[in-house]
Amino acid sequence: MMTLLGPQHQFCDGLTRRSFLKIGGLAMGGLSLPQLLQAEAASGRKSHKSVIMVFLSGGPPHQDMVDLKMDAPVEIRGEFKPIATNVPGIDICEHLPLLAQRMDRLAIIRSLVGSEGRHAAFQCMTGHSVNGQPAGGWPSLGAAVSKIQGPVRSGTLPFVSLSPRMKNATWGDPGQAGFAGQAHAPFSPNAEQARLGLSGISLEGLRGRKSLLDGIDRLKREADQSGALIGLESQYQAAFGILTSSQLVDALDLEQEDPRVRDRYGRGAIENAGYGDAGPLMNDYLLAARRLVEAGARVVTLAYGRWDWHGRPHGTNFENARDHFPVLDQGLTALLDDLHDRGLDKDVSVVVWGEFGRTPTINKNGGRDHWPQVACAMLAGGGMRTGQVIGSTNRLGEHPRERPVHFQEVFATLYRNMGIDVSKTMIPDVSGRPQYLVDPIHEPLPELA
Amino acid sequence: MPDTVLRSDTVVTSDTVRLERRHSLTHGNAAYSAAFSPDGKRLATASLDNTVKLWSVADGQHVGTLKGHGDGVAFVGFLPDGRIVTASLDKSLKIWPADGGTATATFTGHQDYLTCAAAARTGTLLVSGSFDKTVRLWDSQTNAPVAVLAGHEASVQAVAISGTGKLVASGGDDRSVRLWNVESKSLFKALPGHSRAVEGLAFSPDEAFFASAGADGSLRLWTVAGDSVAAFEVPAERFKSVCFSPDGRLLAAGTFEGNVHLWSVADRQEVFVAKVHKNSVYGVAFDSTGKLLATAGFDRTIHVWSVEPTESVK
Numbered sequence: 001m002m003t004l005l006g007p008q009h010q011f012c013d014g015l016t017r018r019s020f021l022k023i024g025g026l027a028m029g030g031l032s033l034p035q036l037l038q039a040e041a042a043s044g045r046k047s048h049k050s051v052i053m054v055f056l057s058g059g060p061p062h063q064d065m066v067d068l069k070m071d072a073p074v075e076i077r078g079e080f081k082p083i084a085t086n087v088p089g090i091d092i093c094e095h096l097p098l099l100a101q102r103m104d105r106l107a108i109i110r111s112l113v114g115s116e117g118r119h120a121a122f123q124c125m126t127g128h129s130v131n132g133q134p135a136g137g138w139p140s141l142g143a144a145v146s147k148i149q150g151p152v153r154s155g156t157l158p159f160v161s162l163s164p165r166m167k168n169a170t171w172g173d174p175g176q177a178g179f180a181g182q183a184h185a186p187f188s189p190n191a192e193q194a195r196l197g198l199s200g201i202s203l204e205g206l207r208g209r210k211s212l213l214d215g216i217d218r219l220k221r222e223a224d225q226s227g228a229l230i231g232l233e234s235q236y237q238a239a240f241g242i243l244t245s246s247q248l249v250d251a252l253d254l255e256q257e258d259p260r261v262r263d264r265y266g267r268g269a270i271e272n273a274g275y276g277d278a279g280p281l282m283n284d285y286l287l288a289a290r291r292l293v294e295a296g297a298r299v300v301t302l303a304y305g306r307w308d309w310h311g312r313p314h315g316t317n318f319e320n321a322r323d324h325f326p327v328l329d330q331g332l333t334a335l336l337d338d339l340h341d342r343g344l345d346k347d348v349s350v351v352v353w354g355e356f357g358r359t360p361t362i363n364k365n366g367g368r369d370h371w372p373q374v375a376c377a378m379l380a381g382g383g384m385r386t387g388q389v390i391g392s393t394n395r396l397g398e399h400p401r402e403r404p405v406h407f408q409e410v411f412a413t414l415y416r417n418m419g420i421d422v423s424k425t426m427i428p429d430v431s432g433r434p435q436y437l438v439d440p441i442h443e444p445l446p447e448l449a
Numbered sequence: 450m451p452d453t454v455l456r457s458d459t460v461v462t463s464d465t466v467r468l469e470r471r472h473s474l475t476h477g478n479a480a481y482s483a484a485f486s487p488d489g490k491r492l493a494t495a496s497l498d499n500t501v502k503l504w505s506v507a508d509g510q511h512v513g514t515l516k517g518h519g520d521g522v523a524f525v526g527f528l529p530d531g532r533i534v535t536a537s538l539d540k541s542l543k544i545w546p547a548d549g550g551t552a553t554a555t556f557t558g559h560q561d562y563l564t565c566a567a568a569a570r571t572g573t574l575l576v577s578g579s580f581d582k583t584v585r586l587w588d589s590q591t592n593a594p595v596a597v598l599a600g601h602e603a604s605v606q607a608v609a610i611s612g613t614g615k616l617v618a619s620g621g622d623d624r625s626v627r628l629w630n631v632e633s634k635s636l637f638k639a640l641p642g643h644s645r646a647v648e649g650l651a652f653s654p655d656e657a658f659f660a661s662a663g664a665d666g667s668l669r670l671w672t673v674a675g676d677s678v679a680a681f682e683v684p685a686e687r688f689k690s691v692c693f694s695p696d697g698r699l700l701a702a703g704t705f706e707g708n709v710h711l712w713s714v715a716d717r718q719e720v721f722v723a724k725v726h727k728n729s730v731y732g733v734a735f736d737s738t739g740k741l742l743a744t745a746g747f748d749r750t751i752h753v754w755s756v757e758p759t760e761s762v763k
Binding site for chain 2: 269275314322323
């Protein structure tokens with residue numbers, strides 16, 4: 001976040017200092033200046049397709065969450081009991097009782113495969129492995145959508161990440177721009193550190209839009225050295241108009257939300273979870289994600305909690321699950337209800353997942369370790385056929401028994417929900433070679449159509 | 450098992466004991482330990498959020514935070530002179546001024562997570578236990594290491610020291626309780642009995658007994674000579690923490706299931722049980738009067754309870 005020193009101040013154009021802090025954060029989080037300006041598209045509010053991706057940093061335990069193994073021996077089975085959902089025949093964890101009553105709005109994948117086993121958000125953000133990337137690197141879902149579809153309308157941001165800076169940077173990865181280009185990097189209002197170094201702009205220098213533009217010019221000159229903002233100077237004046245647009249500021253200002261709605265989501269803790277190394281268990285961000293898609297965002301990502309539960313002395317897998325599950329249960333339920341009640345559930349896709357599953361056998365410290373062989377995901381909205389479980393694992397939760405689902409099939413589905421046909425859409429990498437968004441062997445999940 | 454009635458959000462009673470919640474205090478992560486200052490005015494709470502918070506017992510106000518550990522803080526206690534001692538998963542113990550501020554001493558030596566510690570009620574001796582399977586003794590006056598007590602075959606999860614510092618008890622994942630003679634720095638006795646990890650240990654104030662709390666659902670009472678006196682069995686639960694009341698009449702224990710149990714030591718009877726936390730109870734501690742009990746939970750919360758006999762037994 002840009003550091004502004006000085007007292008509370010009403011700027012000459014009516015913006016408060018608080019507003020400017022948020023604007024500063026926008027600039028720091030990977031300011032997408034050109035694409036903010038490229039489309040003077042539809043005017044007025046209309047519904048659009050969007051994705052909210054909740055990244056469970058560290059990898060949630062599939063067998064304790066949505067795929068309980070009551071027939072497994074005690075060293076695998078775990079402590080939790082399944083409960084029935086409102087869809088006959090589908091059980092989930094007893095510590096997710098609210099979601100159990102919304103199962104008709106969820107699709108659970110119990111057989112997610114293809115994890116590269118890396119402790120990082122990268123695969124959940126891009127669908128691809130870190131290794132073997134094309135020139136310029138894979139764009140994340142948000143960056144690719146931004147590149148292909150641009151902003152919904154003038155003054156909106158296609159891609160927003162609510163992940164704050166955290167000690168484990170790979171968990172806080174908001175989703176890289178890759179070969180989509182830096183212009184399609186996410187707006188990261190929670191980032192604490194400027195990627196492009198705006199800290200040199202003083203409060204005094206912000207007293208007026210022209211002054212800020214001067215500051216951005218300095219930023220531009222610095223950024224030019226890396227080539228990140230080449231050719232963008234003509235956009236700056238209009239860019240600043242977007243930065244100061246009330247839609248963006250309003251979407252982020254949860255004080256404008258009905259307090260009862262915030263309470264329904266559960267608010268949450270703003271501190272990074274775990275040991276400062278993972279996303280906060282912050283249900284306010286789920287609400288902010290809903291507000292952002294309503295304000296025009298196409299893709300919103302956030303890192304949520306710390307799910308890397310290896311056991312004592314940092315609490316057993318089950319103690320941590322008893323800590324995290326109820327908070328996710330409340331927040332995600334509120335989000336699903338909200339999307340439904342506001343008529344957004346056909347347009348907004350929600351995906352909740354982590355980078356891998358957890359070991360079937362509980363270790364000596366009451367934890368479960370990394371298990372890339374199989375994982376789980378929860379999907380909702382987006383017009384998908386919900387109220388179903390896709391795939392299954394064997395009796396011990398070690399590997400898929402039926403219908404393995406690759407990460408990229410989920411991405412293909414999300415792109416389809418956005419109106420993007422992955423069989424036909426390509427983006428050139430920085431060497432000019434056209435690249436499919438997902439490997440051509442993967443298609444959208446027919447079960448969800 | 451006694452009948453326990455939740456009278457309201459804040460009052461829980463059994464036939465003989467009434468607990469009323471005075472304060473609910475929070476940390477940013479799981480609460481692992483709590484201790485009242487010798488004068489009873491302050492409560493210190495240790496957390497997996499790497500901090501220790503200091504609270505006013507009278508009104509529950511947060512009055513300070515001790516920062517300096519690099520990992521979760523597993524233990525907090527007070528030295529006889531009022532200074533604060535902490536032990537952290539970062540493998541170190543620290544001593545802090547009574548009013549907080551900056552640590553004045555740091556003890557290092559453990560080679561793996563430091564999970565438990567205790568301070569003698571009199572004297573200067575500290576004891577700590579670790580995933581490195583050792584128990585270590587330290588002198589809080591000279592800031593010097595005193596001894597390394599080896600013998601456990603797995604991680605040490607609990608330690609206790611008698612009030613005068615003559616005996617140390619330790620237990621852990623090898624399921625044994627070990628009694629150590631401090632003067633000779635040697636093992637006095639290894640006590641089998643628990644069928645799962647030993648998670649909590651406490652000496653009685655008169656130094657006649659000590660109690661061991663096991664993940665096997667048993668709370669065992671021993672003489673300091675190592676003879677088994679009694680065992681309280683709660684098969685459906687796993688004990689995590691234990692302490693004696695300052696008059697030695699009550700044993701309090703916390704469980705992974707979020708319950709707090711109280712036993713009458715003289716009657717060998719459970720007099721109270723209630724689920725008071727949403728997650729495991731990592732710490733239980735009485736104040737010096739025995740009228741207040743603090744319970745620290747993995748639910749990020751510390752409750753401070755007044756403990757009174759019910760009207761029927763007054």
